[in-house]
Amino acid sequence: MTVDADKRFPAAGRITWRDIGASETGVAVVVLAIFALLPMVVSGYPIYILPQYMLFGMMAMSLGLMWGFVGILSFGQAGFFALGAYTMGLAMHTNWGINPAYVGLLLSLVVGGTLAAVVGYFLFSAGVRATYFVLVTLALSIMVEQVAVSQSEITGGWNGMFIDRMSLTFGPLGDVPLFDDAPAYYAVLPVVALSYVLLRWLVSARFGKILAGIRENEDRMTALGYNISVHKTRAFALSGAIACFAGALYGTHANFVAPSLGGVLFSTEVVVWVAIGGRHSLLGALLGGILVASLSNYLSTVTPEYWQLVLGLIFIAVIVFFKGGVAGAVAQLPRLWRTGRQP
């Protein structure tokens, strides 16, 4: 009897993304509203730096999509992010009659999506296991870093590359330069919000259900006639394109990109953000990226080494005790309350 119950309710007793989804939308609206109103209360450095952390959060969501919804972990997201920044930097020098920043943004989507699709299909079509995928993506981020270092004529090598701030142009309607903090903030925020909405929509649509099916039982999905490797590749291409796009915006916002942006350490920092924020929740990943990166930035000036140490210990605690991260814990609260009332 108990076996039957387990089969019928495989999720009973543990957190699922559905629990999170129900409570997530409300929180997301509040959080985005706070971000939208923030520049009216705060000014100066926070408004300058927050868009960069939001873009980190966007990269974290691209990882969350793969890790939480497909069950595949990538250790190379920052490789795509850096690739986007370099793409932007190179595109800014184009003179094709359209706003070079638009060229950069468009190219970053194409470059990131294509690279991820090629690498993804190459590996997924052979059924490469998840642990090897981690290693390959880790190698990928090292390769991005190495290429950036070695092709110094194009990338500036160790010295990095300077990238101008972009302007929004609306053809005959005029243009809006994003050189000041507030316009840049209000240009980045909608992009991040939109990518969140898009991803939320995708994971709740048919595509997301197929991905969840793959995550839970690959063999069954194959038996049902789904082409697993194609769907995994699609998800990874999307993830790569988003990370690369975020990187392109980051490059023009930070005015600078160096090889270490694509390196192993930064790539795995993203994994830590998502683990802490909650791998089964896109909002958890987004906020994990924003908050942990802000906290890291703040505490790095106060106590750099001990903060990293504490972060590492938190990471261990999350893996051992709270697999759902903060979002998972929050989503579990109402249920704990309910079960507490029904003895």
Added chain:
Amino acid sequence: METAVSVVVDATLITLILALAAFGLAIIYGLVGVINMGHGAFLTLGAYLTWAATTAGVPFVPAVLLAALGVGLVGLALEHLIIRHFYDRPFDTLLLTWAFFLVMTEIIKIVFGTDFRNVASPLAGAIDLGTVKIPIYRATIALVSLALIGGTAFVFYRTTLGIKIRALIQNREVASLLGLDIALMYKLVFGVGACAAGLAGGLISPMLSVDPYIGNVFLVRSFFVVIVGGVGQLLGGTLIGSFFIGGSETLFALFSKQVFAQTVVFLLAIIVLRFRPAGLLRAR
């Protein structure tokens, strides 16, 4: 001709040094199946402990042995406190060992600082072969690497302990039914793997400047060595894998910059991994 000789010599040295660096990983991954992302931290710790011991006046050889012992103990502690509870969840051990890497690296930074440290080479000079010069220290390390792998082969195929370990790899459940203490064997293997990594870190330290990320250089390459050679193929696999990674890097470095050569080698390794996930040594 001169280049040919020097390439062969370089490739041999790099192969054996890489084999040394990857050996601890090959033991842990091959025998207990833990994707040990903390391998780089073991190497780094070995290098720093060697530096600390030699700075304190201990001669080089005992210093390296002490470092290996120290890293072995750290590995045992890691296994006992965390890893042993997660043997049936390989993906979590991957994350946990990476977390160990993050924590260990920070502890190393706090204890030893972030400056470059140099360990004086105990054997200066070079063997002059007329056309090429082989640094004595590198040559010695290459021999030590061979001896270590050979010694492990002996333990593996000629001792009772080796039989037990092989039984463990072949069939964990039957081995435990036959009265083998699985938990103890796993602990032992993990400790030995950490110890081997510490030894490698110590031995490599005089060849490079020691910094908190020195092990990173070897982490991904070690993994590719193990995967290309074949997981669980401790001896031949490690050598073949090292030859593939180190040897081809030497070759490509002839035509391009060292960093770019590494990129090409990684690309090749990924292709091998795709078509031969069980490694070059094993038939499909």
